[in-house]
Amino acid sequence: MTQTDKIITRFAPSPSGDLHLGHGYSAKLNYDFAEKHSGTFILRIEDIDHLRCKSEFEQSIFDDLNWLDLKWQTPIRRQSEHFDDYKKALDKLDQMGLLYPCFCTRKDIRSEIEDSSRAPHMRPKLGPEGIIYPGICRDLSHKEQTQKIADGIPHALRFNMAKALSLITEPLYWTDLKTGEQLADPEMLGDVVLARKDFPTSYHLSVVIDDHIQNISHVIRGQDLYYASHFHRLLQHLLGLNKLIYDHHPLLSTPDGNRLAKRDKSITLKSLRESGVRPDELDQIIKKYL
Ligand code: GLU
Numbered sequence: 001m002t003q004t005d006k007i008i009t010r011f012a013p014s015p016s017g018d019l020h021l022g023h024g025y026s027a028k029l030n031y032d033f034a035e036k037h038s039g040t041f042i043l044r045i046e047d048i049d050h051l052r053c054k055s056e057f058e059q060s061i062f063d064d065l066n067w068l069d070l071k072w073q074t075p076i077r078r079q080s081e082h083f084d085d086y087k088k089a090l091d092k093l094d095q096m097g098l099l100y101p102c103f104c105t106r107k108d109i110r111s112e113i114e115d116s117s118r119a120p121h122m123r124p125k126l127g128p129e130g131i132i133y134p135g136i137c138r139d140l141s142h143k144e145q146t147q148k149i150a151d152g153i154p155h156a157l158r159f160n161m162a163k164a165l166s167l168i169t170e171p172l173y174w175t176d177l178k179t180g181e182q183l184a185d186p187e188m189l190g191d192v193v194l195a196r197k198d199f200p201t202s203y204h205l206s207v208v209i210d211d212h213i214q215n216i217s218h219v220i221r222g223q224d225l226y227y228a229s230h231f232h233r234l235l236q237h238l239l240g241l242n243k244l245i246y247d248h249h250p251l252l253s254t255p256d257g258n259r260l261a262k263r264d265k266s267i268t269l270k271s272l273r274e275s276g277v278r279p280d281e282l283d284q285i286i287k288k289y290l
Contacts, residue, residue, distance in 0.1 A: 007039025008217050011065075011072075012207065014046045015057035017262035019064050019269045022222070022252040025286050029249055030220045031070045042214055043072035047080045048201055064269040068279050077214060079206050086201035089209050089239055090157065090194060096238065098164050099194065101155040102137040103148050112136055125190070128227040132190030133158065157195035161187060164238060174233035177218065177247035186231040208232050212241040220247045252289035260289065 009030040013023055034041040043065065047053040065072065093099050104112075112134050116122040125132045138160065140148075149155065165187060172184040194205045211219060211232075219229070226248045236243060252260045260267060267289075277285070 006215070006217065007034055007037040008042060008215055009034045009039065009220055010042040010044050010211070010214065010216050011070075012044040012046050012210075012221075013061055014049065014052070015054060015061060016049065016052040017057060018060055018271075020252075020260045020262060021267045021269065021272070021282075021286060021289060022260045024064065024068060024269050024282060025252060026221060026249060027065060027070060028068065028282070029247075030218075031068075033218060033220060039217070041070065041072055042216070043076050044210060044214070045076055045078045046203070046206065047078055048199055048203070048206055050080065050199060053080075060270055064273070067269065067273045068282070077210060079201075079210065082206075082210070083200055085209050085213065086195075086205050089205060090201070092239060093159070093194070094157075096167070098160050098167075098238070099157045100138060100140070100160055100191075101145050101149065102133075102158045102191075102193070103153045103155045104133075104136050108136060109133065127188045127190055129189060132188070135191060138191065154197040156193045156197045158191040159194050161189070161191050164234060168234075168237070172233060172237055174229055175243065175245045177220075177245050182230075184230045184233040186234040189227060189231050192231060204228065204231060204235065208235045208239070208241065211244060212236070212239075215242070216244060218245045218247065220249060222251050223248045224251060250290055252286065254289065 011023075011027040011030045013019060013027075019027075031041045033039070043061075045058055045061070047058070090099065113124045113131055116124055116134060124134060137158070173181040174184050176182050192202070192204055194202050196202055210216075229246045229248070233243070235241070254260070272282070272285070273279075
């Protein structure tokens with residue numbers, strides 16, 4: 001358990017589109033778990049990406065969750081209102097020498113990968129989130145970094161995974177609700193971006209900080225974030241944050257095997273409620289996509 005014995009779960013959607021059936025499933029799992037253990041259910045709005053997030057989608061999230069009769073604690077936390085918290089964590093990692101500026105464009109990364117794939121001994125490594133960043137900017141000298149920044153070249157901040165792992169002296173574990181202690185293996189994510197070029201944080205950093213600040217005890221989220229949990233445990237360790245319990249639920253998919261995505265309009269919660277589906281029918285519908 002965490003420092004507090006109270007069960008606190010959260011549903012943390014991004015208001016970048018309408019929620020689909022899979023979000024409804026995830027929200028209900030979190031809500032039911034908190035209810036069952038006389039805990040608290042939190043709704044967090046993950047809106048760091050100001051280009052994709054819109055207030056009309058936030059309203060739609062409220063409408064969807066109200067339709068599902070889920071009650072959440074107020075006031076809610078909106079990530080866009082807490083950039084200072086993420087900055088503090090970034091500064092701490094920076095002081096530990098674990099961040100470096102990365103000036104690469106997508107094109108730079110693509111051409112580096114194409115070049116290296118021609119040399120068999122330098123094949124790009126594939127991680128669970130795609131090809132691992134090939135480290136182009138990792139070893140730039142301080143002078144090169146300063147010059148590029150002075151030239152106004154936009155940069156992200158990347159996490160130096162190898163260096164971070166060299167600081168870990170004992171095996172690191174995270175707790176899976178069903179299977180118990182798991183050895184954290186974050187290396188497969190490579191040098192993750194912790195602050196993006198277009199805004200000064202990232203999904204990975206913000207979620208870890210918020211889960212700590214909000215005293216979340218159990219993170220129940222999709223299987224697609226299984227590998228993220230390995231990395232989140234490492235960040236928690238480095239930043240001295242609470243250790244949480246994780247559960248990864250299956251993702252919903254259509255009968256032809258496609259995962260539900262925000263762009264798939266047909267099965268948004270909004271379309272279901274507007275077409276007269278009753279919320280108590282939702283579990284039956286979800287079963288068809290599991
Ligand atoms: N905002 C993230 C999403 O919508 C939340 C992921 C998480 O629960 O950690 O996928």
